Amino acid sequence: MADEALFLLLHNEMVTGVYKSADQGEVENGRCITKLENMGFRVGQGLIERFTKDTARFKDELDIMKFICKDFWTTVFKKQIDNLRTNHQGIYVLQDNKFRLLTQMSAGKQYLDHAPKYLAFTCGLIRGGLSNLGIKSIVTAEVSAMPACKFQVMIQKM
Amino acid sequence: MNLQASWLLRDSQPMWEKDMMAIKPWWVVKGQDKKARNYRRWKIPPYLPNNRDLFVLTYGALVAQLCKDYEKDEDVNNYLDKMGYGIGIRLVEDFLARSCVKKCHSYSEIADLIAQVAFKMYLGITPSVTRNESSRNEFSLILDKNPLVEFVEELPAGRSSLCYCNLLCGVIRGALEMIHLTADVTFLQDRLKGDKVTEIGITFLKKLEEKKCRRKK
Numbered sequence: 001m002a003d004e005a006l007f008l009l010l011h012n013e014m015v016t017g018v019y020k021s022a023d024q025g026e027v028e029n030g031r032c033i034t035k036l037e038n039m040g041f042r043v044g045q046g047l048i049e050r051f052t053k054d055t056a057r058f059k060d061e062l063d064i065m066k067f068i069c070k071d072f073w074t075t076v077f078k079k080q081i082d083n084l085r086t087n088h089q090g091i092y093v094l095q096d097n098k099f100r101l102l103t104q105m106s107a108g109k110q111y112l113d114h115a116p117k118y119l120a121f122t123c124g125l126i127r128g129g130l131s132n133l134g135i136k137s138i139v140t141a142e143v144s145a146m147p148a149c150k151f152q153v154m155i156q157k158m
Numbered sequence: 159m160n161l162q163a164s165w166l167l168r169d170s171q172p173m174w175e176k177d178m179m180a181i182k183p184w185w186v187v188k189g190q191d192k193k194a195r196n197y198r199r200w201k202i203p204p205y206l207p208n209n210r211d212l213f214v215l216t217y218g219a220l221v222a223q224l225c226k227d228y229e230k231d232e233d234v235n236n237y238l239d240k241m242g243y244g245i246g247i248r249l250v251e252d253f254l255a256r257s258c259v260k261k262c263h264s265y266s267e268i269a270d271l272i273a274q275v276a277f278k279m280y281l282g283i284t285p286s287v288t289r290n291e292s293s294r295n296e297f298s299l300i301l302d303k304n305p306l307v308e309f310v311e312e313l314p315a316g317r318s319s320l321c322y323c324n325l326l327c328g329v330i331r332g333a334l335e336m337i338h339l340t341a342d343v344t345f346l347q348d349r350l351k352g353d354k355v356t357e358i359g360i361t362f363l364k365k366l367e368e369k370k371c372r373r374k375k
Contacts, residue, residue, distance in 0.1 A: 003209040005252045006280050009245040010213065010325075014220055017241055021227070039219040046215045046309070076212055121216075 004078065004100075011101060014039070015117050033120045040124020041131070048129040051075065061155065064133050065092050072129060077101075090155035094126075095148070102147040115143040119151075126151060210282065214308055221322060231319040238321070242328020243335075250333035253279065265362050268339070269297040272330060272360075281305050285358075295362040298346060304356050313350050321345050326358065340364065 018032050026032055051072060058064045069081035073096075083095035101118050105111055119141035127139045136156040143149045224234045257275050262268045266289060273285045283303050290296035306323050313320055321327075327343040334341045342361040347353035 003213055003280065005249065006245075007209060007213045007216065009248055010216060010220075010241075013241045013244045014216075016244070017237070021237075035223060039216070039223055042219045042222070043212070043215045046218075047211060050211055075209070078209075 008101065008104070011118070011121060014121070019117065033117065036117070036120035037124035037127070040121040041128035042124075043121075044125040044128020044130075045132045046128075047076070047125070048072070048132045052133070058133065061090075061135065062086070064130070064135060065094075065153070068126065068129060069094060076125070090157065092153040092155075094151040094153065096151075097148045099147050099149045102143070102149065106146045108145060110146070112143060112146065115146060115149070116141065119143065119149060123151065126153060210305060214306055217306055217325065218309060221320075225314060225317060225320070231317055234317075235319075235321045235324045238324035239328040239331075242325040242330075243332040244328075245325070246329035246332025246334075247336050249280075249329060250336045253333070265295060265297065268334075268362075269299070269360060273299050276333075297360045297362075299358045299360070301356040301358070304349065307350060310350065318351065321348065322350055323348075323356070330358070330360065334362075 015036065018035055019027065022032050052067075055067075055071075058067065065084060065086070069084050073079065073081050077096075077100040079096075079098070079100070081094045082097045083093075085093045085095070099119075099122075101122065102115060105115070105118070123139040123141050127137055130137045130139075130153070138154045138156065139151055140154075141149055141151050221234070221238070224237055228234050228237065253276055256279065259271060259275065262271060266287075269287045269289075273287045277299075278284050283301060283305060285299040285301045288298050288300060290298070304323060306326070310322065313322065324345070327345065331341060331343045334343075340363040342359075342363060344359055345357070346359040347355055347357040349356045
């Protein structure tokens with residue numbers, strides 16, 4: 001629905017705003033990315049509470065990751081994750097070949113150095129979602145050719 | 159496309175019965191039929207996830223972050239307004255592409271369009287339009303239900319003059335400017351500040367001069 005355009009524009013404005021109002025030092029030491037990631041974290045926590053209200057209990061970690069890849073991603077980005085890989089020891093790689101927040105930006109290598117800014121919020125989203133499902137994790141993202149991107153989730157054993 | 163059009167034309171809150179039987183939304187078709195069956199048995203509408211929650215929660219996180227960064231309420235309000243302006247100048251193109259509206263001939267038509275089509279399309283609500291008796295250019299949109307404040311209980315302590323939804327003002331202002339109409343958009347009443355309803359006032363100012371358009375060519 002039309003809500004997609006709204007969220008896309010708000011997200012882009014947020015990224016621009018955070019970087020515009022930051023000093024040079026903050027940009028360099030990654031403070032801006034942290035801010036965006038923390039916002040995503042908070043949103044992810046709230047969203048996952050809304051979505052999993054009526055779902056059944058998850059059997060294990062893999063079940064939770066599959067939920068993130070299918071239902072969560074479908075609701076947020078209107079498509080599923082294209083590829084989920086794991087080493088069964090706590091590292092999962094989610095690959096999205098046509099990431100919604102990057103499709104409008106470029107289709108190749110142009111603006112590649114600006115891409116990480118636009119992925120920070122989504123990393124936080126995943127981390128927040130997992131955190132409220134009881135999983136502590138670190139989420140990073142990498143882009144080699146837009147609009148495909150990979151999110152790497154490292155589960156932290158407490 | 160037909161599916162979208164019928165959603166737009168619906169002017170009252172959809173009844174669950176009508177939804178389940180007439181048009182099957184994609185999440186029902188995708189196989190979560192058991193939720194629908196549960197509803198028919200227990201008559202509780204299932205929670206159907208939508209993208210609006212994402213937008214509302216993101217907006218809330220944004221305002222929270224801004225409150226941390228800026229001490230004065232005016233700074234936060236201005237920042238939200240500027241952000242809304244940036245969104246509005248782009249959103250108007252999306253709106254015009256989706257709605258195929260005809261050319262408007264008066265300010266009141268424009269105000270009606272904003273309230274009944276634009277708000278409905280993006281936020282799912284239809285504010286009512288009232289017109290100021292004294293001047294032809296002033297209109298106000300009265301929002302009974304504001305989806306942006308769905309998860310907000312009250313303004314944080316010490317932030318009594320924060321206009322939480324100032325983004326909306328910026329969006330309307332930016333969108334109107336892209337169609338060559340300058341307007342002053344502010345919040346006249348705000349439910350979060352204790353008023354009964356949320357009211358957005360739009361005052362149309364003088365049209366942008368023709369010279370500016372020619373220069374761009």
